[in-house]
Amino acid sequence: xxxxxxxxxxxxxxxxxxxxxxxxxxxxxxxxxxxxxxxxxxxxxxxxxxxxxxxxxxxxxxxxxxxxxxxxxxxxxxxxxxxxxxxxxxxxxxxxxxxxxxxxxxxxxxxxxxxxxxxxxxxxxxx
Amino acid sequence: xxxxxxxxxxxxxxxxxxxxxxxxxxxxxxxxxxxxxxxxxxxxxxxxxxxxxxxxxxxxxxxxxxxxxxxxxxxxxxxxxxxxxxxxxxxxxxxxxxxxxxxxxxxxxxxxxxxxxxxxxxxxxxxxxxxxxxxxxxxxxxxxxxxxxxxxxxxxxxxxxxxxxxxxxxxxxxxxxxxxxxxxxxxxxxxxxxxxxxxxxxxxxxxxxxxxxxxxxxxxxxxxxxxxxxxxxxxxxxxxxxxxxxxxxx
Numbered sequence: 126x127x128x129x130x131x132x133x134x135x136x137x138x139x140x141x142x143x144x145x146x147x148x149x150x151x152x153x154x155x156x157x158x159x160x161x162x163x164x165x166x167x168x169x170x171x172x173x174x175x176x177x178x179x180x181x182x183x184x185x186x187x188x189x190x191x192x193x194x195x196x197x198x199x200x201x202x203x204x205x206x207x208x209x210x211x212x213x214x215x216x217x218x219x220x221x222x223x224x225x226x227x228x229x230x231x232x233x234x235x236x237x238x239x240x241x242x243x244x245x246x247x248x249x250x251x252x
Numbered sequence: 253x254x255x256x257x258x259x260x261x262x263x264x265x266x267x268x269x270x271x272x273x274x275x276x277x278x279x280x281x282x283x284x285x286x287x288x289x290x291x292x293x294x295x296x297x298x299x300x301x302x303x304x305x306x307x308x309x310x311x312x313x314x315x316x317x318x319x320x321x322x323x324x325x326x327x328x329x330x331x332x333x334x335x336x337x338x339x340x341x342x343x344x345x346x347x348x349x350x351x352x353x354x355x356x357x358x359x360x361x362x363x364x365x366x367x368x369x370x371x372x373x374x375x376x377x378x379x380x381x382x383x384x385x386x387x388x389x390x391x392x393x394x395x396x397x398x399x400x401x402x403x404x405x406x407x408x409x410x411x412x413x414x415x416x417x418x419x420x421x422x423x424x425x426x427x428x429x430x431x432x433x434x435x436x437x438x439x440x441x442x443x444x445x446x447x448x449x450x451x452x453x454x455x456x457x458x459x460x461x462x463x464x465x466x467x468x469x470x471x472x473x474x475x476x477x478x479x480x481x482x483x484x485x486x487x488x489x490x491x492x493x494x495x496x497x498x499x500x501x502x
Contacts, residue, residue: 146474180422183474183498184429200429204501216428216447224448228432 137163140177149183150203158201158211159187165232170239189239195219196243199235202228217242408492411468413479415494417460423496427455430486430499434458437484459488459496473497 140163142156156177163175166189173196176188187199200214213235215227225242229235408414420426427434428447434455435441445451459481468479473489478497481488489497 148474180425184422184425186425186429198425198428202429202432214428214432219428219448220424221448224446226428226431226446226448226451 137167137175137177143179143182143185145182152185154203154211155185155201158213159185159199161232162199162213162235163187165236166239169236170243191243193246196246197239215239215242218246410470411479412466413463413468413490413494414492417463417490418493418495419456419459420496423456424452426496426498427452431455433486433499433501437486458483462488463490 137160140156140160142153145152159177163177166173166175166187170189170191172192174190176190177185178188179185185201188195189197189199196217198216198219200216201211202214203209203211213229213232215229215235215238217223217225217227217239223246227238227242229238424447431444431447431451435444444454462481462483468481468490471478471480471489473480477492479490479492480500481490482502485502487500487502489500491497
C-alpha cells in the first residue's frame with residue numbers, strides 16, 4: 126500500500142487523487158470535493174494555506190493553516206446509501222480544547238462556517 | 253520472560269501483594285521446547301516481544317506435575333510458603349524418584365536430557381517461583397487477549413482478533429471522519445461530544461465494548477482478511493491482529 130502525503134499547498138488544482146483500493150471509497154470524488162473547498166478557502170480566507178493529507182489509504186482530509194497554525198481540518202463525508210451526496214465535516218482548532226465540529230452541505234456553507242470560526246478563534250487568541 | 257514480567261508490571265498488576273520474582277530464570281534442557289518467542293505487543297506506542305512459556309514443566313524435568321492437574325499430589329505436594337523446612341516423609345521406589353531433589357535430577361540426567369546442559373536447576377524457592385510464573389503468564393495472557401477470546405499461541409478463531417485492540421496513530425483522524433456515523437448508529441442517536449471534548453475517548457470505549465461482546469465475523473476488506481464487528485448502523489473493521497482499521501456505514 127502506498128501512503129501519499131501531498132504538500133502542494135498553494136496549488137490544489139494540481140492534486141492527484143490517491144490510487145487506492147475501491148473498498149476505501151471513491152478517492153477521486155473525495156479528492157474533487159476537498160479540492161473545491163481548498164480553492165474556495167484560498168480565495169476567501171487571507172493568508173491561508175491548504176494541504177491535502179493522506180495519512181493512510183482510505184483516509185484523506187484537508188488541513189487549513191493560517192498564521193495562527195492549524196486552523197481547521199475538513200473531511201469529505203458521504204452517506205453510505207447515497208454515495209453521490211458528499212458533505213463536509215469541519216473541525217476548527219483540531220486537537221485543542223477549543224475544537225469545534227460542524228457539518229456543511231456546500232462549499233459556500235463550509236466557507237461561512239470557517240470564516241466565522243476563524244474570526245472567533247482569532248478574537249479568543251487575541252484576548 | 254523478563255520482558256513478560258516487565259509488561260505484566262507495566263499493566264498495573266499489584267506485584268507488591270505477591271512474592272518477588274527472582275531475576276534468574278530456570279534453564280531448560282531444550283530451550284526450544286519450553287520457551288516459545290511468540291508475541292509482539294504494543295504498549296503506549298512501544299513495540300516489544302514477549303515470550304510465552306508452556307506451563308507444563310514436567311516435560312523438561314520429568315518431575316513436576318502440570319499446573320492445576322493435581323497429578324502427583326499424592327506423591328509430593330508443593331510446600332506451602334514458610335513450610336519449606338518441614339521434614340519430608342521417607343519414600344521409596346517410584347515415589348522416591350518423584351520426590352528426589354531437582355538438583356539431583358539435573359546433575360545426573362543432564363547428559364541424557366539436555367545435550368550436556370543441566371535439565372533444570374531451580375532456585376531453593378522453586379515452588380514460589382513457579383507459582384509466580386504461572387500467575388504472571390496468566391496475567392499476561394489476559395492482557396493480550398483483551399477479552400477477544402484469542403490466546404497468544406492458539407490459532408485464531410474465526411471472528412476473533414489474535415491480539416489486543418490497537419487503535420493506531422491515525423485514530424483521532426478516523427474518529428473525526430466517522431464520529432457522526434457512530435452517533436447515528438443507534439436510534440435515537442447517541443449524544444457523543446465532539447472529538448476534542450471527549451468524543452475520541454467515547455468512540456474508543458464504544459469500539460472496545462463492542463469487541464469485548466464478541467460476535468465478530470470474518471470478511472475481506474481492501475484485499476485483506478479482516479474481522480468485522482457490526483454495531484447498529486456501523487461496522488468496525490479490524491485487521492485480524494487487532495489493529496483497528498476503519499468504520500463503515502451499514
